[in-house]
Amino acid sequence: MSFVLKPFLITLLLVGVFGLVYLRANFLKLEYSLGELEKKKMHCLRDRKMLFAEKTSLLSFARLESSPSEEGFVLPDRLKVVHISKQMRSLTQQASLKQKQLAEP
Amino acid sequence: MSKKRAVILHTAIIFSFILVSLRLADLMIIDHKRLAEKAQQQHVKVEDIQVRRGTIFDRRGRELALNLELESLYCDPEALIADEEDIKRLGSLVNKEPRRILAKIPDEGRFAWIKRKLSPEIADKVRDLDIEGLGFVTEAKRVYPKGELASHIIGFVGIDNQALEGVELKFNKYLTAKGGKVLLERDASGKTLSSGVNTEAKGNNIVLTIDEVLQRLVEKELDTAMEHWKAAAASAIMMDPYTGEILALANRPAYDLNRSGNVPGFEKRNRAITDCYEPGSIFKIVIGAGSLEEKLVTPNSLFDVSKGGIQVGGKTIRDVHKYGVLTFKEVIQKSSNVGSIMAGMKLGRENIYRYAKLFGVGEKTGIDLPGEVSGWIHKPERWSGTSLGAIPIGQEVAVTPIQMLRAYAAIANGGILVRPHVVSEIVSPDDTIIASFRDNDAHRIISARTAETFRDILKSVTEDGGTAKSASVDGNLVAGKTGTAQMIDTVTKRYSRDKYVSSFVGFVPADNPRLAMIVVVYEPKGQIYGGVVAAPVFREIARQALSYLNVPREDNLGQHAVLVLR
Numbered sequence A: 001m002s003f004v005l006k007p008f009l010i011t012l013l014l015v016g017v018f019g020l021v022y023l024r025a026n027f028l029k030l031e032y033s034l035g036e037l038e039k040k041k042m043h044c045l046r047d048r049k050m051l052f053a054e055k056t057s058l059l060s061f062a063r064l065e066s067s068p069s070e071e072g073f074v075l076p077d078r079l080k081v082v083h084i085s086k087q088m089r090s091l092t093q094q095a096s097l098k099q100k101q102l103a104e105p
Numbered sequence B: 001m002s003k004k005r006a007v008i009l010h011t012a013i014i015f016s017f018i019l020v021s022l023r024l025a026d027l028m029i030i031d032h033k034r035l036a037e038k039a040q041q042q043h044v045k046v047e048d049i050q051v052r053r054g055t056i057f058d059r060r061g062r063e064l065a066l067n068l069e070l071e072s073l074y075c076d077p078e079a080l081i082a083d084e085e086d087i088k089r090l091g092s093l094v095n096k097e098p099r100r101i102l103a104k105i106p107d108e109g110r111f112a113w114i115k116r117k118l119s120p121e122i123a124d125k126v127r128d129l130d131i132e133g134l135g136f137v138t139e140a141k142r143v144y145p146k147g148e149l150a151s152h153i154i155g156f157v158g159i160d161n162q163a164l165e166g167v168e169l170k171f172n173k174y175l176t177a178k179g180g181k182v183l184l185e186r187d188a189s190g191k192t193l194s195s196g197v198n199t200e201a202k203g204n205n206i207v208l209t210i211d212e213v214l215q216r217l218v219e220k221e222l223d224t225a226m227e228h229w230k231a232a233a234a235s236a237i238m239m240d241p242y243t244g245e246i247l248a249l250a251n252r253p254a255y256d257l258n259r260s261g262n263v264p265g266f267e268k269r270n271r272a273i274t275d276c277y278e279p280g281s282i283f284k285i286v287i288g289a290g291s292l293e294e295k296l297v298t299p300n301s302l303f304d305v306s307k308g309g310i311q312v313g314g315k316t317i318r319d320v321h322k323y324g325v326l327t328f329k330e331v332i333q334k335s336s337n338v339g340s341i342m343a344g345m346k347l348g349r350e351n352i353y354r355y356a357k358l359f360g361v362g363e364k365t366g367i368d369l370p371g372e373v374s375g376w377i378h379k380p381e382r383w384s385g386t387s388l389g390a391i392p393i394g395q396e397v398a399v400t401p402i403q404m405l406r407a408y409a410a411i412a413n414g415g416i417l418v419r420p421h422v423v424s425e426i427v428s429p430d431d432t433i434i435a436s437f438r439d440n441d442a443h444r445i446i447s448a449r450t451a452e453t454f455r456d457i458l459k460s461v462t463e464d465g466g467t468a469k470s471a472s473v474d475g476n477l478v479a480g481k482t483g484t485a486q487m488i489d490t491v492t493k494r495y496s497r498d499k500y501v502s503s504f505v506g507f508v509p510a511d512n513p514r515l516a517m518i519v520v521v522y523e524p525k526g527q528i529y530g531g532v533v534a535a536p537v538f539r540e541i542a543r544q545a546l547s548y549l550n551v552p553r554e555d556n557l558g559q560h561a562v563l564v565l566r
Helices: A002-058 A061-066 A090-103 B002-030 B032-043 B084-094 B098-104 B120-129 B166-170 B212-229 B280-293 B328-333 B337-347 B349-358 B387-393 B401-412 B448-461 B535-548
Strands: A082-086 B044-048 B050-052 B063-075 B112-118 B134-143 B181-185 B200-202 B205-208 B233-239 B246-252 B302-304 B309-312 B315-318 B325-327 B423-427 B433-436 B479-488 B495-508 B515-522 B559-563
Touching: A002 B063, A002 B134, A061 B212, B002 B032, B032 B044, B050 B134, B063 B120, B084 B098, B084 B112, B084 B120, B098 B112, B112 B120, B112 B134, B120 B134, B212 B233, B212 B246, B212 B515, B212 B535, B233 B401, B233 B535, B280 B328, B280 B337, B280 B349, B280 B387, B280 B401, B280 B448, B280 B479, B280 B495, B302 B328, B302 B337, B309 B337, B309 B387, B315 B337, B315 B387, B325 B328, B328 B337, B328 B448, B337 B349, B337 B387, B349 B387, B401 B448, B401 B479, B401 B495, B401 B515, B448 B479, B479 B535, B495 B535, B515 B535
Parallel strands: A082 B559, B050 B200
Antiparallel strands: B044 B181, B063 B112, B063 B134, B205 B423, B233 B246, B233 B515, B302 B325, B309 B315, B423 B433, B479 B495, B495 B515
């Protein structure tokens, strides 16, 4: 019995030890990969911040206003603006009555 | 013989084991503490948690101040291996003379900055030089994407992100966050392993009450006025008269926030709140509103100003033009000094002082920006014989533009003195509102009836016969007052003959004000009157602002439609 058990236990021990080493090595490898990814993420975030600042600067009103193209900002001619005023009191009912009339001629 | 050899071999092996065991005991027991610390130092790196200031937004969420991550170049003097040519190439990249770079590198020590916060392109080029002993550290750089816009409100930070001016300074404790340290594992080659923790702490964001577009309109028109009148300086403030929210605040000269390092002090000064001046006729609000409130006059009360001058304390004060008999309304409309002094005499010293104080003269408005001054008005017992002739027309008092605007806002809103403010909300990085600033100090200073009566009088100022026809806006009534004041000559300590402050303060639409605004132009050349210099600036800003704010015209030229809600 001991003839079989002894080598088995030794093998098990060795496999266990090497398994632990293997797991630890893989764990470290994963940490390295994560570290690299974090670095990449930081680079991307840095680039994003740069691009965002550039976009904000490009969209500033001063730039839009001075843009020579037609897309530049132009304030509307107040004579041509139609203002919609909300009359909350009687008009709502009036409208719904009209709607009813339309629905039931 | 072989037995003897075996004994020697065994003894040597046992002796070796004893030596190894003793060494192990030395390393693991006797010298354990020191070695453990050394190992810790080698594989654990202590890194600062990077603090990033919060973002500053305008009232519509447009970014006015944010952070970039830039690399700063340092050198390790002990590890530096670079010849003269390397330093020359480095100098040309970082825009520094080689001798200045060498001066920065000490003989001892392991760290010295070469250049802080390099642009990514320059950092890459420096990296390509591959000079041993140079390294990079990532740092946050505060950037202001709108450049010069609202420079006196936003303020700026120094190279170490320490707050120096404006909102950046006043709200520094909200914008920054606590830093601290974080432990990171690294291997023998210096490679860092994932920490799994956040190495960045972010401050709170701030939402301002200003509107980027209105701010730009104000700045643009101030620039035009500065150029046209060759003025020494100018200020303009736009405010919501009901809430005290500052919609725009600008001064000229101004500066680019991204290049604030070498800007002279006079450009950084927020004149709208830090500079006192004698207000001139815009101070007549105190006499006008006070006299009406005390029921000493009505708009139709008559004042005989036909002499064109009045003597007070041995000094004669004159009107610019000669008038006959004026109603009180016309006294304000035409800005008659004689009529105003007569009304001031009726009101009396104590009441003039009391109403001046009620309107906030000689008191800080409490605006949430650093450096505000209170201005001054002497107590009646300290007045000289001529004071009763000077104070009603805005002399012998010192005010700031923000104080005067606040006083006129009280007429616009029906008699309530509000607290001007530029910060609306403080929001945490996870979008929770930490503080919301509403005007809790607002209080009534005159009756709504007096405010309404005086508002009607102020409307006449921009109509035919008034001093500020040039402030009127097509389609909407403007109420306001012009001011022209002599400046004190710093050499002679007397009123200057050629240095004036021209101002216009008012609100629009007069009967349902959406905005109150003051325009102050210092030392204009060619013309001096507020109605000629400052009033047109008011009109141009108001015209565009009303269009931007979608305020309907009040005349019948504007089109109106009715929306029927279903």
